[in-house]
Every structure is written in structure tokens, then in C-alpha cells.
Amino acid sequence: MEKMxxxxxxPVSIDALLPAEMAHKAEEIGVxxxxxxxxxxxxxxxxxxxFIALGAIYATVAWTTGGVQISYGVNRIIGGTVxxxxxxxxxxxxxxxxxxxxxxxxxxxxRRLSSLKLLRNWGIVYCGNLVGAVATALFVFFGKQFxxxxxxxxxxxxxxxxxxxxxxxxxxxMLGTLCNALVCLAVWxxxxxxxxxxxxxxxxxxxxxxxxxxxxHSVANMYFIPIAILIKxxxxxxxxxxxxxxxxxxxxxxxxxxxxxxxxPVTIGNIIGGALMVGAVYWLIYQRKKRQx
Numbered sequence: 001m002e003k004m005x006x007x008x009x010x011p012v013s014i015d016a017l018l019p020a021e022m023a024h025k026a027e028e029i030g031v032x033x034x035x036x037x038x039x040x041x042x043x044x045x046x047x048x049x050x051f052i053a054l055g056a057i058y059a060t061v062a063w064t065t066g067g068v069q070i071s072y073g074v075n076r077i078i079g080g081t082v083x084x085x086x087x088x089x090x091x092x093x094x095x096x097x098x099x100x101x102x103x104x105x106x107x108x109x110x111r112r113l114s115s116l117k118l119l120r121n122w123g124i125v126y127c128g129n130l131v132g133a134v135a136t137a138l139f140v141f142f143g144k145q146f147x148x149x150x151x152x153x154x155x156x157x158x159x160x161x162x163x164x165x166x167x168x169x170x171x172x173x174m175l176g177t178l179c180n181a182l183v184c185l186a187v188w189x190x191x192x193x194x195x196x197x198x199x200x201x202x203x204x205x206x207x208x209x210x211x212x213x214x215x216x217h218s219v220a221n222m223y224f225i226p227i228a229i230l231i232k233x234x235x236x237x238x239x240x241x242x243x244x245x246x247x248x249x250x251x252x253x254x255x256x257x258x259x260x261x262x263x264x265p266v267t268i269g270n271i272i273g274g275a276l277m278v279g280a281v282y283w284l285i286y287q288r289k290k291r292q293x
Contacts, residue, residue, distance in 0.1 A: 016198065022191040023106065023286035026279075029191075030107030033096065034117045038124060041096055045128020048095035052129070053136035053223035055086025057145070059211065060224075064156040066149050073212070080211030084204045086220070087183070091190050091199055098126045098219055099180050100187045102274030106283045126218075126267075133222035141230040151243025154231050161228020162250055164221055165257035169265045172216055176269020177277065179215030182206040183270075184278035216266040225258045 017025065036044070059079040090097045101121060108118045140146070146154030167175070189202035210217070231239070232250045240247060 016192040020286045023282050025191045027107045030104035031112050034113050034121045041124050042128045044096040045125040046132035048090050048097040049129035049132025050136045051089035052086040052219045053133045055083040056220050056223045058085050059083040060157050064152045066152050076212040080208035083211045084207040087203050087207050088200055096125045098129050099183045099270050101125055103184055103279045105275040105279040109283045129219045130222050134226050137223050137227040146231050151239050155243050155245050158228050158250055161225045162253050164225055164262050172265035173269040175216040176266035177273040179210045179217045180270040180273035181277045182210040184274040218267045218270050
């Protein structure tokens, strides 16, 4: 424990950090994230993509009711709550998530990072997240997890993917914006946390809210849509027989719609929601005056 200048030991505080302190912490973390070496940054991003995919797998199973009648809202809340696993693993376990890293804009706004370093982080982390999420989808597909519940889990995955690729461009941008505002608020709240329990509770409500509300998360969609496409093209005939699903229903589910009708607009929205609606706003409130001094 460090001593103060007069030789005394500073008191230990168990209080959560206040917003102004959180803003300073966010800036410091942003600098550290942007200065990671390339290999570490990419490896941590792959982990984050896999972690978010694990939350998506959990939610897919939770949303599979097997024909049991359950309130739509309750079902959405349950799925959103278990999806929180993904960000809990990212924050507590340590990983680099593109959507959360949009908060690095705070360090950039204070001119502690160059635009090149900011874009380098976003680019490497985004690609790593994609690798981790798609790799997890491949593991799940070849593990035939979609056959669970007489194929009901696979049908749920297909329906999720189909709904996502059928969003209008502007709709996807707006849903992506709202999503990452909540994700970054969850990360922001974690900056005040002193313990692991604090972080878990700070994560659950914002994350379950965005999922229950049907908002769009680019990294989650890097799992949700590829697993649906893999099932569509690679599931055995036995899956279609036992599930009762019709392959013709999913004609619009493909790689081009995934990339350009969902991932692109959702990513744009995620940047707006995280960097502008959360990061820039808190920087203006708490860090702008420091920058002007």
C-alpha cells in the first residue's frame, strides 16, 4: 500500500467511484487498451467474441420453450438475463469487446490517443470478435447442439437469424444505437465497481434490457446469424424431419444479407450509441473542462 507524502497510509475506501472518477478511469483504461500489442489485442478480442457467443447460446436455449405457453415479455427477460453471461465473462474474465471499446473515444477526445490508434484498436478488436464468434458457431454446429429438444433449439436459432437479416437498414442502425448505449452504460457502471459482485449486478440490468427490447448488438449477431446460416445449409435431413421446419421458410438467410443488411448498419448504430451517446456525453460533462485548463 502506498504512503502519502506525510508518511501516513491513506484510508481504504469501500465506496463505489463517483461519476467524475469513473470518467477519469474510463480515459485511463482507454489509453491502456489502445496501446496493447497487436497479438494480445487480437487474442483478447477472439476471447470476447467467443464469450458473447456463449451468452447468445444460453439465450437461444432459454428462448426455446418446446411448445410451452409463456408470456412473450417474460420469455424475453429470461433470455436477456442469461445473455448477460457474455459481458460478465468479458468484464470479469478480461477480454476486448468492440462495442465496449467505443468508450475509448473519451481518451481520444482528450488527445491522449491519435485517431490512428483509436481506429487500430477498433479494427483489430472487431476482426478478433468476428473470428471468436464465428469459431464458436462452428463448434456449436459440428457439436449438433441445434438438434436439442427434437430440433427446437435449431429452429429457434433459425428464426432469430431470419428476423435479424430482414431488418430495414435504418431500423438496424437505430436498434444498434440503442443497444450499445445500454452496453456502454453497463461498462460505465462497472468503472464504479469495487468487487466482482458489483460488476455482475451492474451488467445484468442494462444487458438484459437491450436483449429483451430486441436491440441489435454487432458482436452477438456475429454468432446469431452465422449459426443460423450453418444450420440452414448444413443440418441433416433428420433435423428438418424431427423439427417440422420447412427449409423454404429461410430463403432470405444468407451471407450477403448478414453482412450488408444487418452487420453493417448495426455496427454503425453501435458506434453512434457507444462513442457518441455515452462516451462523448460523459467526456463533455466531466473531462472537457480538464482538457481546456
